[in-house]
Amino acid sequence: LKQLGKVARLEVDRKQTTVDGTSAPLPGARVEQQPTRFTISLYNLANVAPRLTTTATLASGDVEAGYKQIMTLVEKAGGRIVTSQLQRPQPDQIVATLQIEVPSAQAAATQAAITGLGEMMNLQLSENPDTANVTTAKQGFSVRMISAAGVAARETVTLQLASPDVVKAHQTLTDLAATLEARVVQSNVTEGNGDSVNAVLQVDLPRAAIQEWDQARQDAGDVLTRSVVRSTDIQNTLDSKLRINLTLFPADRLPPRQVTTATLRVRSSESQEKAFLAQATQLGGRLIDQTVTLDTEGRGTARIVFDVPRDKAATIFEAMRSAGEIRSMNTSTNPQAPEGPLSRTRFELQLSEGEALVGAENGLWSSIKAGLATSLKGLGYSLRLLVVAICLVAPWALVLWGGWKLMRRKAKMPTQ
Secondary structure, three states, X not given: OHXXXXXXXXXXXXXXXXXXXXXXXXXXXXXXXXXOOOOOOOOOXXXXXXXXXEEEEEEEOOHHHHHHHHHHHHHHHOOEEEEEEEEOOOOOOOEEEEEEEEEHHHHHHHHHHHHOOOXXXXXXXXXXXXXXXXXXXXXXXXEEEEEHHHOEEEEEEEEEEEEOOHHHHHHHHHHHHHHOOOEEEEEEEEEOOOOOEEEEEEEEEEHHHHHHHXXXXXXXXXXXXXXXXXXXXXXXXXXXXXXXXXXXXXXXXXXXXXXXXXXXXXXXXXXXXXXXXXXXXXXXXXXXEEEEEEOOOOOEEEEEEEEEEHHHHHHHHHHHHHHOEEEEEEEEEOOOOOOOOOOEEEEEEEEEOOOOOOOHHHOHHHHHHHHHHHHHHHHHHHHHHHHHHHHHHHHHHHHHHHHHHHHHHHHHOOOO
């Protein structure tokens, strides 16, 4: 009987009675063995619940392929599919549910194969305590597969990127996302009047590709702001991917890292203005503002504002020193502006023509200082003469005065 199937329950009941019905036989009584009765209940093993059941939830990049692989796996293992369902309301919202049973000898291999079909989000093993109505000959699996695209990333990175060419940077990063098998959630470029160009790119990036993505992002521009948020909901998020929220805007909209304001006296404001602008353009800079005026005497005054890359600012400072006389200069640094290859220095230059009516060495304040210096020198010389006079003349004056007093006293004395 044991060879016919799995014994779910076995009960043996032995009875011993006497002919006259007494409970105990007399000593020396002859024992007669009666036939054994078997009461057999045969059940279909498929209708007996497994004692162990594994419940798993997986996130898969291709739910349909994983669904087919599980069905093939069950068939090869000699198991059976209790229920199966595949739902596809949208391409990124595919859900597959399967309830399967496989022989216990194939349970470990089946679980390993199912785990390899995606990222395990939840795994539970339960045991039915009703040992009388379950079997250990097979093991059950309740599998739910969902599309990884529809599961939120556990970590979200938000970036603001300043780029010299927003359209090109956006296209480069979009193409790279396709190469890295990242899912593009949102991608758009907005172009306004003039140089007003903005781009938004939102992708779900595999964590294994983050190094290659960061390298391309660094080549695209400078990071203005960056924030990272990590969710504590482990059950409903995936750690195998990152959500990248990227906003790109023109580097020209970055505030200058350094601002230099200067006033220069030059021979020709017009020619010097053109020279500064040509040099700034050659260095990769751009003009911000430009104003040229002439007074009644024909002398020109120019005001120019332009930006140059931060690492090229030293060239402009040298040009300022050789252009003419620097009357005033002030340099300030903006700590809020990012420091990087795209950081810029802004120059606000005031250029004026003509020579001064009075040179700097003969100006009002210079004349006052020179007069005070001369007066102090004369006062010191007079004081020196006074001290010399007191030290040399005063003793002789006292001697002469004393002799004169003595002579007068003698003159007044009566003669005998």
